[in-house]
Amino acid sequence: MSAVARLLLTRGIPVSGSELHEWPTLAALHALGGTIFRTHQATNLDGVDTVVYSSAIPADHIELVTARERGLRVLHRAQALAITMNGRRAIAVSGTHGKTTTTSMVTLVLQHAGLDPSFVIGGEISEVGSNAHHGSGDYFVAEADESDRSFLLYRPHVGIVTNIDADHLNTYGDLGKLEEAFVEFCSHVDPAGFVVICADDPGARRLIARARQLGTTVYTYG
Structure with a gap:
């Protein structure tokens, strides 16, 4: 908050x-x-x-x-954040683990490129000394929390999925329903944008084909 x-x-x-x-x-x-x-x-x-x-x-x-x-x-909170993203090219970072680290890395890359992104992160970036910033650039980088399904409120230009593990089952019930939520997350990405998925993680790897079936452009890493 x-x-x-x-x-x-x-x-x-x-x-x-x-x-x-x-x-x-x-x-x-x-x-x-x-x-x-x-x-x-x-x-x-x-x-x-x-x-x-x-x-x-x-x-x-x-x-x-x-x-x-x-x-x-x-x-x-996620509704308010989604509103603040309006008019920007949002990059939403999701995944069971590594969201804060990955969101920080993306933010720093854009900053060093001189693009002055806005960002909202679950932890403070030590190089910046802050967990949020209203930038002058077109990009808005945000950590997208799947624990309460609130990541489904975003409509990003770029979606990132670091991994998918059996977590937050009090919300989803089982791993299959959690994976379906990530499929839905991919479906909300701007058709002109793309999703980046970690191919090293078994759960995320299963998402690749499902996302492409939606017509979403998918890039992988790992």
Whole structure:
């Protein structure tokens, strides 16, 4: 959530949030003009028109309940991120493992090419000292989380799949349904774009033929 907040703040959009614990990222958000409440209560939403929440927030959370009672616009984190991607050539990095590392690598390559991409990453890039940036370039690089199916909300120009393992089965039930979700992810890639898939990973390798059957251009590595 801190990465989305940072991105919005650097775009000049006022952001407030609630957090009971002290985290290093809070000081950075405050320095950018963010308002941090140290309690969870309904009055934190006074003057707010949109509430963004993550999958970690329970449905009965006081601020989420209040937002819906007040008729505010309520967005899942991935929905908000998808909106910020509009108008950019999005690169969505998915996979059971290695998303943060791969997203960071793609971002640094584009930065060193002078393309100044926007990015939102699950961890901080040490070379940049940040987990998010609103760039002036056409590209937007984002980590796409499959754990709660939210990666299916994106419509990227480029999709990357690092690997597919039997994980998050509390969401999917079995590996087969998880693999079907990655097929759907590939189907959402811009027809003028492409998908990059790791051919060394058995799960990802099974995806290659399925993605090509959709008419998606697929490049492999490994």
